[in-house]
Amino acid sequence: MESTASLLDAAAVGDLVLLDPLSEESLLRTLQERFSREDIYTYIGDVVISVNPYKPLPIYTPEKVEEYHNCNFFAVKPHIYAIADDAYCSLRDRDRDQCILITGESGAGKTEASKLVMSYVAAVSSKGEEVDKVKEQLLQSNPVLEAFGNAKTIRNDNSSRFGKYMDVEFDFKGDPLGGVINNYLLEKSRIVRHVKGERNFHIFYQLLAGGSAQLLQQLKLRPDCSHYSYLNHEKSVLPGMDDAANFRTMQDAMAIIGFTPAEVTALLEVTAVVLKLGNVELSSCFQASGMEACSIAEPRELQEISQLIGLDPGALEQALCTRTVKVRDESVLTALSVPQGYYGRDALAKNIYSRLFDWLVNRINTSIQVKPGKKRKVMGVLDIYGFEIFQDNGFEQFIINYCNEKLQQIFILMTLKEEQEEYVREGIPWTPVEFFDNSIICDLIENSKVGILAMLDEECLRPGTVNEDTFIAKLNQVFASHKRYESKETLNAKHVTDISLPLRCFRIHHYAGKVTYNVTGFIEKNNDLLFRDLSQAMWAARHTLLRSLFPEGDPQRPSLKLPPTTGTQFKASVATLMKNLYSKNPNYIRCIKPNDTKTAMLFTPELVLAQVRYLGLMENVRVRRVGYAFRQLYQPFLERYKMLSRRTWPRWAGSDREGTEALLEDLKLPPEELAYGHTKIFIRSPRTLFDLEKRRQQRVAELATLIQKLFRGWRCRMQYQLMRKSQILISAWFRGHAQRTRYKQMKRSALLLQAYARGWKARRIYRRYFRSDARTRLSNFIYRRMVQKFLVGLQKNLPPMAVLDRTWPPAPYKFLSDANQELKGIFYRWKCKKYREQLSPQQRAVLQAKLCASELFKDKKALYAQSLQQPFRGEYLGLTQNPKYQKLQAVAKDKLVMAEAVQKVNRANGKTVPRLLLLTTEHLVLADPKAAQPKMVLSLSDIRGASVSRFSDGLLALHLKETSTAGGKGDILLVSPHLIELVTRLHQTLMDVTAQALPLSIADQFSTRFPKGDVAVTVVESAKGGSAVPVCKKRGSHKMEVLVH
Ligand SMILES: Nc1ncnc2c1ncn2[C@@H]1O[C@H](COP(=O)(O)OP(=O)(O)OP(=O)(O)O)[C@@H](O)[C@H]1O
Ligand SMILES: [Mg+2]
16 A cells, blocks of 8 residues: 555655656656655656665565565555566566566666566566576576676766677576677777776776685786776776675586686686786887888786797787788798787787687577477566767767667657557557657668768778778768768867767767767777787687687688678677567666766756666656557467456357457456557556456456355265265175075075974874984994995005005095094004014115114114115125135125225325225224225224214224224225225124124214324315215324315
């Protein structure tokens, strides 16, 4: 409410359209009054006028952003945020590309305004990691571009010395995706020259003040501005501007944008080169031919530059002091005079810097550009150098003012001329409002045949003597009677004397005032030529970035075509810009500078009045007052608001215009607020539109609720019906199931009852025919018959007598299974007894031996399993057949138990020797196989015990009693091929003879007593297959390792 009141406050209306009475005076007074209340923004309809306060105001806080977010333009106090919000919402919700045109003279606050718009859009668009990164990159492009493209001028401490048009691109939701920056003509002459009280580009001061000692050393710079000629040898510290801090901010911004450290270094190196070029001094000398030449006065700076850019100092010196001239087909090297040398040097510095700036913009674009393919909406923000009038205006001012002239033209065309033309076109009754159309000035400058720029190009390209005098003479001749052009000559022709207009100058009556341009330097700046030797030298440098800035220096690609002139390039880029702006919905911010001294809150009425006049604000207000704030084609209008009337909602059958009329009739809007054109509806005041929008929002909310309501109802109904159907189905199934179960139960019960009843009946009938114990007798009889049948069947069906056969017929009845099991056992035992009885004594002895072997070794030694299949033959040597063994036969006589060939392990070294082993009922004999002579005869009673391993080897340790005669030599280690049989037989024989069992140890480790002391024998099973005989290794005197497999 408060803000609406502020719009209507009679002393300081927020919208100048409401001014009463309307005069220049009242308009100025209102602006002043508002300014004194720190209300720096004022509207003319939807155009925002901003008066620079030159002091920070507390009106850009996050709370303010919130206040203006999604507000209605006319419902809140005038603010730049309101226009930003309006543009953003229109872009997001109505899908219309927008452009924000910020105009005003230098220092009026355009750059600040553009930053405010950008930051507002960033603040209100949605958040998220990706989106925030994009926003940050877009915002951070400002400090970088300002460092390289802004400078202090007399009018503005942070004056943009380049034009910038930034397209911010959004997705369909209104989230920023990225952007594109276009830059326009950097004022590069500032690199080599600036007037007293101004500064060169900020970056030089920032670098010298903020660069670390190490960085400056690397760049071969001194931290002292007064050392550098391009900085006018003066320290220039601006109040309120901290160059060192700004340098850090710029570096951080570069990192955020995505510059690599190497790119930053390269950029600063090239910047340093530009600064140092200014210190390259030339001195004059004379050649042998007597011609004047120039040379480097002091080689140090040149050498440092050469080192920085990776170029031979000689080559650089040659490029700076000489020039290659083509005479017919020959190239001749001519020396340059000192002024020519300085001209070349300065041209080089300017070219390096301006190309570096273009590179910088492109590099930023690479980071912020949007991937192709995505559909986007665009908001363009134009911040271009303001209109400039200096004491001495040159080519740059001419170009800058031309650009401003074009922007004014766009404003006039879109807000004044086009608007009025539209009323006529649409057949709306209209009294034309007079306004100044600046097309005549634009034409004066840009006409492709007789425009100033065209004639300047002609002079630049014309053969023969070309200088500014011929150029101005031509201008004077062509524009002798032009209303907006004057010079000393044209005035003289009209007999008017004007001492403020010197020779070699012309004056243009711009929309914003008269500006006198001095033509000196026009041709040179328009040509913008750089000696080919210099571009070739730069291309030859090893510095990649610098080299890339001079592609024309590549001698392989000689291009004889002259590049387009600066004026032509600028004209073309301005034309493209205009086309771009025309294609978008414009939003205007017109900045006003309240004083010339940058003083906070000082309002100089004369200065403001001049701006009010040339900005055409009065005409703007007049057209707005008599005109209509809003217009739209009938079709989209009806589409947007049709829900406000029952007649048009949801569908209108007639024409769009009739529909619109019916709709507005139902809404009962005052008739003077509306006008019906041929194709469009016109609404006079923004308030009516605001009201319409509000009603629409309410209605949309109602409709949304209605749709929700219907949908919810439908969904609930559908769900209920589904549930009901399911419930019926389930209960049907359940009832069916219950009935079936019940029926089965009943049937079962009925059958049971029937059976009992029938049984009872039958028993009652038959009872008289039977005695009382008939049941027991019968059952006993049946039982006996069954047992009998079972036994007889079994007798006929007995399994075979083989002991290994364990088969047995199953019991025919369950009650016989225990008896059947018992019979099976009895039968088996009987079968075994029969088997045993028919065995011979020898077979019996063998089986006994096998049984004994099983008791001794089963599950204890791996070799046992292999021995199962082998019959225990006892005699393996063939003593009786072989006459060689006669002696041994004699030893054994009738007492032989076992004879076989064994290996005896040598106790000293572990090697094995073959032996014949004879086991008799009394002795164990070891004999030499060759001589068949007994070598050792042991009484069985001398054997103390035996040890074997767990593995499948045949190693046997026989432990002898110490007291025995043989025992003196210690225990014996044997390797037997029939170990299981040997030990078993030894055990049995010992049992027979001494009635004592053989103490047998089965382990991997056992102790043996050898003549030289006790030896621990360790048996190790190796995975690898080796010889069948275990390998014994003596490990020291008390250890022996036996490897078996
Ligand atoms: N809204 C504002 N609030 C406070 N100070 C402002 C505001 N707008 C501008 N200024 C002050 O005015 C100075 C000049 O503004 P700015 O650089 O935006 O001018 P400009 O129109 O871009 O000029 P040029 O055409 O020379 O680039 C700023 O440095 C700032 O100090
Ligand atoms: Mg600016």
